Amino acid sequence: MTDTAQPRLTLASGVQMPQLGLGVWQTPAEETEAVVAAALEAGYLAVDTAAIYGNEEGVGAALAGRDDIFLTTKVWNSDQGFDETLRAFEASAGKLRRDVIDLYLIHWPAPRLGRFVESWKALIRLKQEGRVRAIGVSNFDPVHLERIIDDTGEVPDINQIELHPRFQQLERRAFHEQNRIVTESWSPLGQGTLLSDPVLAAIAARHGKTVAQVILRWHLDSGLVVIPKSVRADRLRENIDVFDFALSQEDMHDIALLDDADGRIGPEPATAAF
Numbered sequence: 001m002t003d004t005a006q007p008r009l010t011l012a013s014g015v016q017m018p019q020l021g022l023g024v025w026q027t028p029a030e031e032t033e034a035v036v037a038a039a040l041e042a043g044y045l046a047v048d049t050a051a052i053y054g055n056e057e058g059v060g061a062a063l064a065g066r067d068d069i070f071l072t073t074k075v076w077n078s079d080q081g082f083d084e085t086l087r088a089f090e091a092s093a094g095k096l097r098r099d100v101i102d103l104y105l106i107h108w109p110a111p112r113l114g115r116f117v118e119s120w121k122a123l124i125r126l127k128q129e130g131r132v133r134a135i136g137v138s139n140f141d142p143v144h145l146e147r148i149i150d151d152t153g154e155v156p157d158i159n160q161i162e163l164h165p166r167f168q169q170l171e172r173r174a175f176h177e178q179n180r181i182v183t184e185s186w187s188p189l190g191q192g193t194l195l196s197d198p199v200l201a202a203i204a205a206r207h208g209k210t211v212a213q214v215i216l217r218w219h220l221d222s223g224l225v226v227i228p229k230s231v232r233a234d235r236l237r238e239n240i241d242v243f244d245f246a247l248s249q250e251d252m253h254d255i256a257l258l259d260d261a262d263g264r265i266g267p268e269p270a271t272a273a274f
């Protein structure tokens, strides 16, 4: 597949981002270099990691010399604060072997720490200094977004949140759109739990595609950035083989009905234990 066949979204800051990338949460450190190398081989143009994943070194080793690959990493909660975030960035950039990171995110608002505004100011500084091309957040509720926007005037390019057909986050997406924030879906396959869903299986059969491919196509057709994770070369290839079909209105309608207010798998941002 050629690079140009893959869709990109333009962030409010003007930076272009591939709409599909590889997620590496829970990819073991010792396997990460090989997994990311296999993803590059399969044609992936973006990788999503985080300091807390413990595998930035493997990502950096696989991406050495590949500054064309869009790279995202995130500052962990225990490094929140202005100086702490700047230090955490240097550590991540070193492990990732990059002077410039494409997208740097605050991983969680961790409101009880009360330091996410200071971290956001550090991200703004990093962008001013040219160390990151774009800045954003993850797991921020509208109240957290409003706080950083009101305090700094700087709107994040992205909010990366849990989002999949069983937890579609329509209100959050509407809020993001009003503020020109791109929504990025984490656990886009519901960590694999959606793959046996009969409605999705029927749609997959209609298109001659797998359920994983239908779900990923749904994210793309919904205007979301999507970062499925796999460590298996066959699934890495499967998950990027999604650019040659489109879902019908009927398919989209059927998937809309899978939304469930209780469909969340991960922690709730406002009350997470950290």
Ligand code: NAD
Binding pocket: 022, 023, 024, 025, 026, 048, 049, 107, 138, 139, 160, 161, 185, 186, 187, 188, 189, 190, 191, 192, 195, 212, 227, 228, 229, 230, 235, 238, 239, 266
């Ligand atoms: P996911 O929804 O991508 O599911 C991954 C799992 O689905 C795999 O471990 C595998 O078991 C299965 N799978 C993947 N492709 C498959 C295929 N083609 N066929 C069958 N099974 C398949 O889950 P995830 O890893 O939680 O989320 C993706 C990425 O999102 C993470 O790797 C990480 O980068 C990011 N993430 C971010 C946060 C955050 O707080 N910001 C939280 C969770 C995940």
